[in-house]
Amino acid sequence: MADDIENLIQLLAKLPGLGPRSARRAALHLIKRRESLMEPLAKAMTDAAGSIRLCSTCGNVDTRDPCAICTDPRRDPAVLCVVEEVADLWALERTASFKGRYHVLGGTLSALDGVGPDDLRVGQLVSRARADDVTEIILANNATVDGQTTAHYITDQLAGTGVTVSALAHGVPVGGELDYLDDGTLMAALRARRAV
Amino acid sequence: MDWTDDGIVLSARRHGESSAIVHLLTAAHGRHAGLVRGGSGKRARGIYQPGNQVRAVWRARLSEHLGSYTCELATSRAAALLNEPARLAALSAACSMAELALPEREAHVPVYLGFIALLDALEEDTWPEVYVRWELGLLTELGYGLELDKCAATGRNDQLAWVSPKSGRAVSLSAGEPYRDRMLALPAFLTDGTEAGPGEIAAGLKLTGHFLNDHLFRPFGREMPAARQRLADRFANLSTGKTGFGATTA
Numbered sequence: 001m002a003d004d005i006e007n008l009i010q011l012l013a014k015l016p017g018l019g020p021r022s023a024r025r026a027a028l029h030l031i032k033r034r035e036s037l038m039e040p041l042a043k044a045m046t047d048a049a050g051s052i053r054l055c056s057t058c059g060n061v062d063t064r065d066p067c068a069i070c071t072d073p074r075r076d077p078a079v080l081c082v083v084e085e086v087a088d089l090w091a092l093e094r095t096a097s098f099k100g101r102y103h104v105l106g107g108t109l110s111a112l113d114g115v116g117p118d119d120l121r122v123g124q125l126v127s128r129a130r131a132d133d134v135t136e137i138i139l140a141n142n143a144t145v146d147g148q149t150t151a152h153y154i155t156d157q158l159a160g161t162g163v164t165v166s167a168l169a170h171g172v173p174v175g176g177e178l179d180y181l182d183d184g185t186l187m188a189a190l191r192a193r194r195a196v
Numbered sequence: 197m198d199w200t201d202d203g204i205v206l207s208a209r210r211h212g213e214s215s216a217i218v219h220l221l222t223a224a225h226g227r228h229a230g231l232v233r234g235g236s237g238k239r240a241r242g243i244y245q246p247g248n249q250v251r252a253v254w255r256a257r258l259s260e261h262l263g264s265y266t267c268e269l270a271t272s273r274a275a276a277l278l279n280e281p282a283r284l285a286a287l288s289a290a291c292s293m294a295e296l297a298l299p300e301r302e303a304h305v306p307v308y309l310g311f312i313a314l315l316d317a318l319e320e321d322t323w324p325e326v327y328v329r330w331e332l333g334l335l336t337e338l339g340y341g342l343e344l345d346k347c348a349a350t351g352r353n354d355q356l357a358w359v360s361p362k363s364g365r366a367v368s369l370s371a372g373e374p375y376r377d378r379m380l381a382l383p384a385f386l387t388d389g390t391e392a393g394p395g396e397i398a399a400g401l402k403l404t405g406h407f408l409n410d411h412l413f414r415p416f417g418r419e420m421p422a423a424r425q426r427l428a429d430r431f432a433n434l435s436t437g438k439t440g441f442g443a444t445t446a
Contacts (some may be wrong), residue, residue, distance in 0.1 A: 003341065016213055017213065034212045041411070109422070109423075111207070111292040111421040111423040111424075112207050112292055112296075112421070113209070113289065114422075116349070118261055142246060143275075143278060144241070144274075144287060145245050145246045145247065145274050145284065145287065145291075145340075146288075148284060148392055149284055149285065149423070152281035152284065153395040153426070155281070156281075160300070169280065170275075170279075182242050182243070182269065182272065183269065183271075183272040183275070184242055184245070184248075184272035184275025184276075185242070185275065187272065187273050187275050188278065188279075191276075191279070192252055194239060
């Protein structure tokens with residue numbers, strides 16, 4: 001096999017969801033559709049690699065800094081939603097139900113992996129809470145031990161800033177059947193029950 | 197070869213796309229790692245949260261191999277503590293201490309049973325005392341136990357107020373007075389079982405932290421886990437009227 005094709009397969013195999021076998025199939029698919037897919041894809045990747053940057057305000061990825069969300073005048077600057085990763089921001093954006101702005105931490109506190117507060121964008125969040133006209137911060141951390149430890153740490157760091165700190169609810173997902181739910185989710189749902 | 201044992205999840209690190217390297221503290225096999233296929237996928241991720249108790253089957257071709265785990269959730273502990281900042285901090289601290297301080301594949305049944313007792317206690321109000329006692333038990337099990345039942349100088353067991361930072365032995369109030377600047381405070385709840393306030397828990401954590409660091413971390417060029425430091429800071433802040441985690445960094 002030619003070096004260029006082998007190189008293409010090796011790089012494709014590094015993508016999530018692809019192994020060496022599926023990378024070969026993807027490479028062959030691209031080669032067969034050279035003009036309609038391979039060349040536009042290569043151009044799109046080159047363009048994106050040249051223009052993508054991190055938003056210095058919220059940590060989102062965009063082609064401009066500040067990002068489109070931070071500069072959108074229709075969004076409420078008084079409400080910030082804190083997420084661990086950009087993927088979480090995209091997940092919330094898919095719901096189209098949040099009209100505030102975001103703050104991407106870049107991970108969670110992890111003692112074993114040596115991730116401390118200085119490795120996350122906690123300091124910038126506190127600065128935003130103090131400097132901007134922020135009235136509420138929604139902590140949308142994952143419902144994991146590391147995620148919630150990070151959320152509690154942030155809550156303590158935000159004490160004294162005067163903003164209201166809230167967190168996402170944990171419980172029964174839409175379409176979830178109680179019989180199939182894990183004990184932890186059921187327990188959390190029971191504890192977070194509300195009057196109807 | 198294979199074995200089945202009860203275990204407590206200490207950590208789960210992502211491996212590849214959906215697998216995880218899981219460390220368990222097991223009853224009969226000590227701290228033991230294994231690969232869990234699909235362990236970081238969305239279905240199984242909830243099982244492998246630190247503190248959860250599982251029934252684990254470990255399999256490998258040779259005993260020295262990493263091997264793989266198949267685990268069934270026995271008791272979900274983490275979920276009940278997610279909204280409890282201090283208890284969650286204690287759970288994280290205990291898991292990281294066990295992961296970093298215990299040798300691998302060496303059974304330490306008292307530490308395991310103590311951990312179960314701590315997990316039970318995390319649902320009660322006495323959990324801070326139990327946590328400090330669990331760390332004392334960890335020191336004892338690893339060969340660095342403290343002698344807190346009588347004064348090292350007088351041999352008597354009344355008015356014990358200090359612990360020598362070198363010998364780990366208790367010292368009475370009068371005998372330790374000339375050296376009070378160098379002594380570690382011995383909180384009363386460790387000798388008479390009385391209820392402890394945040395200040396005494398902070399003193400207890402400072403006491404165990406000193407010896408854990410001296411024997412299990414500093415000699416190997418390692419630092420105490422950040423989660424343990426955050427727990428100590430939390431109680432230190434509470435005892436001085438502040439709240440929360442304080443300014444601890446990594």
